[in-house]
Amino acid sequence: MWSETVKVDGPYHFEQVLDRISMDPVVALNQEERYIQVPLVIEDKPYVVKVQALGTVEEPVFNISGTDGETKIQAIEKIRRIFQWDFSLHALTDHFKQTNISQIFEQHAGTPLVLEFDLYSCLMKCIIHQQLNLAFAHTLSERFVKTFGHQVDDVWFYPKPEQVAPLEYEQLTELQFSRRKAEYVIDTSRLITEGKLNLEKLNEFSDEDVIKELVKIRGIGPWTAQNVLLSGLGRPNLFPKADIGIQKAIQKHFKLEKKPTSEEMDQFSEAWSPYLSYATLYLWRSIE
Incomplete structure (x- = not known):
């Protein structure tokens, strides 16, 4: 010990x-x-x-x-x-005191951006969570981990890509994955095991290049790529505008009649840079 x-x-x-x-x-x-x-x-x-x-x-x-x-x-x-x-949160607090979401930052002061435990599990989780409500997304990821992962001292580990790559799509659809999502999870894992996708190499890329690299893969769009950047790589200035939770949080905070447009989100978030990832986190927290 x-x-x-x-x-x-x-x-x-x-x-x-x-x-x-x-x-x-x-x-x-x-x-x-x-x-x-x-x-x-x-x-x-x-x-x-x-x-x-x-x-x-x-x-x-x-x-x-x-x-x-x-x-x-x-x-x-x-x-x-x-x-x-x-990363000191002092600079963050000072920065957002001057913005239009200062109230949210006061309410959740001291909340850090915590990363997923490794890049592969982050990518799998992002793919599984695509276009699902949070409760069912967590249910699916739990089924995935507890069916194909393993435990050490009662703590669950995600399966490795080498364990997922040989699976049949039906083994995931039996867990209530859609056929398409089963293909995304398994096919992406196969790319990793074949050396066609090097997750560790992503650390060396710019935000734009990470997105370009990931969206080449079937089943990975900008939302998933941005979430990998935010939750997997810890990049500080990510703002996934297509995220429904972000849209709902902005609609609630700014008392909008309907979900904001992309242009409105750009206007609201203009002063949040270079800490857009933290704005994203705190907006999520405001509705969770």
């Missing part, structure tokens, strides 16, 4: 993090005891790392613990990136 105490610049609202992540039935966490068990893959092996909050919103302190001391440095590095501990 190993453990490490990490101090983070406040504000950092870990309860808000747990509240949002708790909507995903695959994730192992305890809101009362303020911890989450994170499935990590390090050098192609699965490890569970526990992240527990010890401090306050203004003075955040965390204990990180795991079982394999040899992976400690890599695990901490991954955890820091997933939970965005190296």
Whole structure:
């Protein structure tokens, strides 16, 4: 066993993090005891790392613990990136005080942008969630993980692309996937195993080039590509205008009679750059 105490610049609202992540039935966490068990893959092996909050919103302190001391440095590095501990929310707070969504940022102050645990599971989750209401989307992703994934210390890991690529489409349609979505999930996994899609390489690309690379793939459109950029790669200035939740949140906040047009969304969001990803997150939070 190993453990490490990490101090983070406040504000950092870990309860808000747990509240949002708790909507995903695959994730192992305890809101009362303020911890989450994170499935990590390090050098192609699965490890569970526990992240527990010890401090306050203004003075955040965390204990990180795991079982394999040899992976400690890599695990901490991954955890820091997933939970965005190296990004100070002070600048964010100051920036949005001057904008037309300052009220939303006050209400959810200290909420960080937390990433998915790895790029492949992020991509699969984005494909599965396409054009579905959130509850059924989580149900489908839970069926996918618990049918084809595996557990370590009672924590679920998404299957690897090598495990999904050989599947028959019918194995997913039996779980209530549409035929088309089953094809997208399996065919994309096959591209990864064949080396035609290198997810790790995406880290080196600009936002525009990531989108260009991903939308070449059948079943991946701009919405999915933007969500991978936001939730998988942690890019700070993404604004998926086609997202229904974003449209609803803007309609509610600005008291519009109908959903905003693309041009209206451009006007409303003009002052939000270079933190559009955080505006996206906080708008989601405002209606969740």
